[in-house]
Amino acid sequence: MIRNTAKWLEEVYNIELESVPITFPLADEEDFLRAMQKSLESIDVSRLRFVVLDHIVSVPAVREPIKELAQLIKSYNKDTFVMVDGAHAMGQVKKLTIGDLGPIDAYLSNGHKWCYSPKGSAFLWVNQAVTSNVFPEPTVISSANSIGPTSFSERYTYVSTRDYTAFLSMSKALEFRENLGGQQAIYEYVNGLAMDAKQYLIDLWNVTAMAPDGMEDYMINIGLPKGIPDAEVGKALHDWLLDKHNMYMLVLYNKESEVFFTRLSAQVYLDLTDFVSLGE
Known part of the structure; x- marks a missing residue:
């Protein structure tokens, strides 16, 4: 859970958290934008380092206007890292195209929720401008992940004793989806x-x-x-x-x-x- 991780970071590293409250029922997507703008105007945005947006919120389950939210955040601080939690998006969003989501810096989605693949299957997309700052966690140094000119994809290709079965199942999950139409x-x-x-x-x-x-x-x-x-x-x-x-x-x-x-x-x-x- 993003919130629990953020709370842990707050306690361990003394970061400051800011949550954006959303009142339901929603009228339209503008409710998200108004809430975000109100929150941005209430803080010192020059200190805003990292924002996590849910592509589809878990509860209540609604799809956020990611492109517009990312543009709004960057208009206040262009250096803020915008991460999208797309756990529920792969297989559920009608057409998931990263390029249509505006100025985001990273996107992560799971396969086991709506793409019919097992737990442990997922994808991570990172904007090329910031790939030099993104590494597997916990950091693993191996023959394919060494300090130096290791490419971004190679850092995740061989991660110590990780079981790759879930990764390898993704092609069959996609094949099954094609069989459904x-x-x-x-x-x-x-x-x-x-x-x-x-x-x-x-x-x-x-x-x-x-x-x-x-x-x-x-x-x-x-x-x-x-x-x-x-x-x-x-x-x-x-x-x-x-x-x-x-x-x-x-x-x-x-x-x-x-x-x-x-x-x-x-x-x-x-x-x-x-x-x-x-x-x-």
């Missing part, structure tokens, strides 16, 4: 299912969405029906669905808007009847 077909089905399920549950429960359709891809965020007074009751609902109905549903709380909600995920092996069963 490819990214376009997968996106059209899963995103379409997510939007249909979202509207069905909103109508059934008489609740509101946490974000517009255009900011969600495969994961949807829906307010829960009134009657959940606290986290203890929310946990009881979670446990009851799991133990009695073999359904897993997160019961989450957004403190800024003081609302309980759930994040649900569509997938290629689901259809609308699965969400109908949950709703009922």
Whole structure:
């Protein structure tokens, strides 16, 4: 978790952290930009060294306007390193093109969440202007990763006793996706299912969405029906669905808007009847 890592760095290296609070439900992407600008104007931006943006936030699961956010940050301090956490993006974002994301410095994404490859498969992209400052962590010195003119890709090619099985599986995962029709077909089905399920549950429960359709891809965020007074009751609902109905549903709380909600995920092996069963 990025937040836990940042907290550790704060304690060990005495860095200062600044979080940007976002209030849900969202109206549009401008909510992110307004919140970021407010935060930038509240700090000494000349000391701003590193910013982490989520391409798709985990909870609530919404896609951030990365290009516009990166441009905004760089307009305040062009030397700030902008890192994008794209853990949920590979396989879920309709068309993931790094060049379309604006002035970012690094991008990291996992394969095991939405690309159907195992844990440990991922990709790291780093802007060529800063590759000289990026190394595997913990630092490993080996025959293919030595101090000196080692190329950026070579630093990660042979990392001591690392098990490379997950890396090697990526080609088969991509082949499997092609057998399903490819990214376009997968996106059209899963995103379409997510939007249909979202509207069905909103109508059934008489609740509101946490974000517009255009900011969600495969994961949807829906307010829960009134009657959940606290986290203890929310946990009881979670446990009851799991133990009695073999359904897993997160019961989450957004403190800024003081609302309980759930994040649900569509997938290629689901259809609308699965969400109908949950709703009922």
